[in-house]
Amino acid sequence: MDAQAILQRYKAGETNFSGLNLSGCKLIRADLVGANFTGTDLSHANLILSYLNRAVLRGANLAHIKLSGANLDRANMSAANMRDADLHGARLEAADLRNVNLSLSILTDANLVEADLRNANLSGINARGACLRGANFREEKRVYQGANLRGADLSFADLQGADLSGADLTRANLTGANLRETGLRGVNFTEANLSGAIICNSTMSDSILDRAVLVQANLTSVRAERSSFNECNLSGSTCQMALFADAKFVNAKLLQADLAYARLTRADLSRADLSRANLSQVDLVDSFLTRTNLREANLTKVLMNRAEMSSANLTGANLFNATMPDGQIYHQIY
DSSP, rough: OOOOHHHHHHHHTTTTTTTOTTTTBOOOOBBBOBBBTTTTTTOOOTTTTOOOTTBTTTTTBBBOBBOOOOTTTTOOOOOOOOOTTTTTOOOOOOOOOOOBBBBTOOTTBBOTTTTTTOOBEEEEEBBBBOOTTTTOOOTTTTTTOOOOOOBBBBBBBOOTOBBBBBOOOOOOTTTTOOOOBBOTTTOTTTOOOOOOOTTTOBTTTTOOOOEEEEEEEETOOBBOOOOBOOBOOTOBOTTTTTTTTTTTTOOBBBBTTTTTTTOOOOOBOTTTTTTTBTTTTTTTTOOOOTBBTTTBBTTTTBBOOTTTTTTOOOOOOOOOTTEEETTTTEEEOO
């Protein structure tokens, strides 16, 4: 069936086009609101600037499809194959994308506000500048795995309020991304680039950020209990009032990081570089600071009760009114 026949039948009131072979079909700017394409083959089709609001594309083959600028608000594309699709600038607000394969697809500047992306394969996508506010990527035990975003480009994307709990963002690019108030519990950020990202007031407990880059990232008031930042680069980051209890920062770089008022109770900072960092009024009770570099750091009023500080470098550090491991208050200014 060709494009003209589809449009004529739709104009006549027919909306069921399920199971058809429409591979390579050209439906540019087509009005197909609410149409049913369940199981239809639309691979390599051209639907640029088309209207597919509330359309049903469950299990459809949409590989290599062109949907730039298309309107897919509230469309159902669950379990569809959208590998290498072009959705540049498309609207997918509140769309059902559960179990969809969007690997290697283009989603630059797309609107996916409150889209359901549970168990979606988004590996290698280009979603630079996309709006994903309130989107749902979360893992649900025995029902949905966390979304696969390995190697995805989410630079400067807006993910405020999204739920990425349990997602895999290994080696993803989140440079400059907005992750305010985002659910990041149990996320794998291994080797991800979060330089300049805004992660304020987010929950990222039990997450893995080993070898990730968070240079000049903003982690103000973030909750990251038990998370792993081993060999992570947090130089120049802002972590004021963050909760890092039981977190691991072994061999991490925190040069000139601002950790004022942060809680690092029982944190492992062994061999971390905190030179010239601001640790004013930080809670380091029971923490591990073995061979930690605190050269010229601001440790004003820091709490280090029972901290392990074997071979820590405190050259030039400001320890005014700091509580030392033995409970004594240090009064001299270096």
